[in-house]
Amino acid sequence: MNESLRDRILRRLDTLPDERGYQLLDYVEFLESKYADKTAQVPNLFQRFTEGVEDSLRAGRVSASTIAETMGLLNKAMGVLSGVAAAGKSVATDVMGAATRTATPAPPAPEPPPRYAPPPPPHGPPGSQPRSDEPRRSWPADAPPGFGE
Numbered sequence: 771m772n773e774s775l776r777d778r779i780l781r782r783l784d785t786l787p788d789e790r791g792y793q794l795l796d797y798v799e800f801l802e803s804k805y806a807d808k809t810a811q812v813p814n815l816f817q818r819f820t821e822g823v824e825d826s827l828r829a830g831r832v833s834a835s836t837i838a839e840t841m842g843l844l845n846k847a848m849g850v851l852s853g854v855a856a857a858g859k860s861v862a863t864d865v866m867g868a869a870t871r872t873a874t875p876a877p878p879a880p881e882p883p884p885r886y887a888p889p890p891p892p893h894g895p896p897g898s899q900p901r902s903d904e905p906r907r908s909w910p911a912d913a914p915p916g917f918g919e
Contacts (some may be wrong), residue, residue, distance in 0.1 A: 788834035816848045 783791065802810060813821065823844060827837045 788838045792828060792834060792837075816851065820844045820848060 783794065786794065820841065824837060824841055827840060
């Protein structure tokens with residue numbers, strides 16, 4: 771249906787009382803079942819619930835004004851529930867983001883320096899080699915007696 775035609779129908783519907791609106795809804799649903807080229811948009815969970823309540827009230831021959839008041843209250847309640855659902859989704863997203871950030875492994879810590887240094891070079895003049903019959907020591911020459919034995 772083109773937008774101009776839809777707007778024209780909506781302007782005419784605004785002038786009708788609720789009782790005639792329900793008659794018109796029944797007629798539109800009949801026309802849809804007979805002549806629709808495509809299927810109607812599937813309502814969400816909240817819309818299905820409110821439409822089910824509305825249809826039950828209509829089947830029970832409740833007055834149109836009572837149905838209108840009930841539907842107004844249900845729409846307000848559904849608005850609140852939608853807000854709560856959006857807030858819950860936001861909190862869940864925040865929790866998942868925080869969990870993802872803490873689950874990311876930290877970079878590895880740098881390796882600690884070695885606990886001891888390599889032995890110092892042998893004492894003597896530069897370029898001299900220790901004698902082969904002399905044991906090689908890895909402690910300082912001025913070490914106290916008995917050190918390293």
